[in-house]
Each structure stands twice: as C-alpha cells, then as structure tokens.
Amino acid sequence: MDAAIATEALKLRRSPVARTGWLTVVVGVPALTAALTAAARAGGDSQLAVKAAAMLTGTGLVGYLGIVGQVTTVAMLVTTGIVTAWCFGREFVDGTVAGLFAATVSRGRIAAAKFVVLLIWSLTACAATVLVALLAGVLLGLGPPSGDAWRRAGMDFAAGTLMAALALPLAWVASARQGYLPAVAALLLIVVATQIITALGAGGWFPYAAPALWLGMGGPEAAATIGPTQLLLAIPVSAVGIWATTTWWRRAQLT
C-alpha cells in the first residue's frame, strides 16, 4: 500500500476522535430516529410527538427512513467536520508536523492521503448508519424493506455522503490556521449559517442546506424544489476545498 495512505489510515484507525465519531453516527442516528419515530407513532399532543410527526415524510418504513436521512445529513456534516478538523490540525497542535517535512513522501501526497482515508471513513460511516437504521426500523415493526424503502435508504446515503464531502473544505481552515479548533469554529459557523439561510428561504441554492431539504426537512414543497444541480453543487465546493488544502500543504512552511 502507498506509504502515505498506510500511515494516515493507521493514525485514523487508532484515533479516539475518529472511532468515537464513527460510533456516534452509526449508533446515535438510528437510536435517535427510532426514538423519534416511536414518539410520532405513539401519537398524543406532547411537543415531542407533534414535532416528530412533522418530520415524517411518509408512513411506515419509508417515513421512518425520511427522518433517518434528515438526521444523517446533520450528523455526517458535524462528525466528518470534526474528524477532518482533527486529521488536518492535530499535527500542528501536538508538534509532529515537522516529521512530515523533509520526507520522501511529499506533503501534497500526505494531504491527499488524509482526504482518501477521510473519504473511506465517511462512506463507511454513512453506509453503516443507513443499514443499522434500516435494521432498527424493521425491528420496530415498520415492516420489511420494500422497493420504495430501499430507494429512500439510497437517498439517505447519497445525502449523507454529500454532507460528508461538504465537510472536507474544513481541512483548509485546520491547515491554514494550524490547529483543529479554528476548523471546529468554522464548522459551527456553517451550521448556524445553514439555519439562517434556510429560514430566509434561500436554502435550496446553499450547498450545506440542499441535501436535507431534498430529504424533506423543509417539508414536501421545499423538497420538490431541489434538483440535481442544487445537490451536485456540493461537488465543486468540496473539490475546491480539497485543492486549496493540498496546495497549502505543498507550499507550507514551518514557522
């Protein structure tokens, strides 16, 4: 295996941040959505039941997977953002960054390897989250997965993956500001900005809001306005972030 990828994969595999993040999303999202679905199905006029019912975009397993998708988009942005911040910022904080200079493997290649392992981390986390949630839905008695349910699960995975890709530009903040906390601050800013822009009705063209709106977070009418162009805006945003980060690492100086 490529030396840079092998090294970065080992560091990520051993990292408490990456392990905790992976488990949080894979276990936390299904647990939370199962609880919300149970509350909605129980009915009643409690605030939780009313709010949970409002999140349901359909009935049975398909409706449940609608909630799964909405929660997954937020969870993937936050967890991938935190793990990205750590992955690119930790060496500046613990001082090991000097070891990545004056090496046979270029720094640009090391940065690229970090993105490769982050991509694998987020894809496996997103896929496992949707599968565990699907299994939890079946165990809740929502019925066996139909074709529509599998289609909905696929949408959940796609939206979660897009949100993970949108977290990758935080690597540039962690690198340029030489630490993970500035990137975490930027992540919080993105979450707040997404809320405000969505509330103002412009979320459809804001890449960080579009996937969740597509899954029904803003209601069926808002979901209907989201097309492939709005969703795929995530790709250039992510690509620019990756390019800026690898360029920064190639030119980096150890001041």
Place this chain on the structure above:
Amino acid sequence: MTPASPTTGPVVAGQGLTRWFDTDRAVDSVDLTVASGEIHALVGLNGAGKTTLMKILLGMLRPDSGAAWLFGEPVDTAGPHVWSRVGHLLETPFCYGELTPTENVVAAARLHGMNTRAARRRAAEMISQLTLDRWADRRSRVLSLGNRQRLGLACALVHRPQVLILDEPTNGLDPMGVLELRGMLLSRSHHAGVAVLVSSHHLDEVARIADRITVMHRGVVIGNLDPGGVDLEHRFFDMVYTAEKEGPWTQQSPPRP
C-alpha cells in the same frame, strides 16, 4: 563558497541565508557547510537562530535571501532521492501517541522511502538499539519525555540517512541516553560517513563529539570554537559578550512588508 558538488563538496551547504520573522531577523547572512563524515555543532543562546537555520536547510522554511543545498541540489527543488538520505529531529519528536513506538518508527521509515518489510526489520533494530523494547508494543503516549526523545531519534535514524540534522537531541535524555546518542553519532559519522549537524546548549557534550563548532548569536555566525581547546564555556561566553557589546543589533527594516 560555491554550491556543493554531489560527489566532492559538502553534503550540506548554506550560503548567505537570511530569514526574517516580521521585524525580527532570525538568521542573518549565514554561510555553513557540513562535509561527509563530519560532526558540525551549532551552539548559541536561546533565540540565536539555530533552529531557524536548521529549518531552512531542511526546506521547512524558505529563506528571504541566500540558498541551501543538500548533496549539491537546491533544497527547494530537492526530490525523494535527496530526502530518502536525510534524517532529522527538530523540536517535537516524531511520536504519535495513539501508535506504538514500533508503529511510529515503521511510519517514519516508510515516509522516507523504505518498503514495509525493510521498515519493520529496521524498526525492530532501532527499538532495540535505543532500548525501547519494554514499550515497543504499548501506546507511545505512555512514554516519558526521555523515551519520546529516544523514539524521535529512532525515527530520524531508521532509514540510514547520510545527513542527520538534530536540534538539541539530548533534550530529556538521561545520562545513559546521552552516552548512547554520542556513541551512535560518532559511529555513524566516522565509520559510515554520515554528515551530522547538531545543535546543543551543552558545550562539554558538543566538545566530546564535534569536529567543528560554530557559534551563533542573534541570527549571525560570530565565530568558531576549537572542540579540542580548553575552557570552552569561558571562550563561548567571551565570544557572545564581545559580539553583544560590539553590535549594533538594531534590526533594519525587513525586505518585504
């Protein structure tokens, strides 16, 4: 001084190296060479510019003026064939707390061009040589400061570099560790022809191993000390006090805004 030739000249060379940090001139017009088989020591007070100079020689910092060469090639364009022959330990050791010492050394070896099998074999040798066996398979975060430094040295040496640049390598080491390090540097330099550039605060330590001692003060090379001479400490302070008195050390404007 002319740039080094790949075969005959010094393997480490810097000419007219200057680097500013805002209004502070950290390194000022420094010329320096290290030949194959030579141990060249840099001494100076804190903030003298030793670490900055080493960073420039390793391509970690770009000089505002001047140029540096490794094996006769400009540092700023040096490729893998150059870096595979360079080992370094600057400031914090290459020590990821979540990895074991063995994994850290293997990672360092692989990042310096060794394949997995060779890296594992050499890592085991280095772990043993630096008496880290007891902790070899435990997480590195449990290591003491001294053992982290040993680990950093193992990572710097694992790929059998022909150039070693070490910044305060005895930091945190116990007397046994200092003796082991001294033995390793002498053996590698005088028997394997490795060029060693080492900085240290310990003048007596430097005197035992260095072939050449360069004194830096406020970013400037202010002279050389004879490693075989007597009363090294006294001569060092004389040199520093004279330089300080003669000044002036007023900083000029940096070359760029």
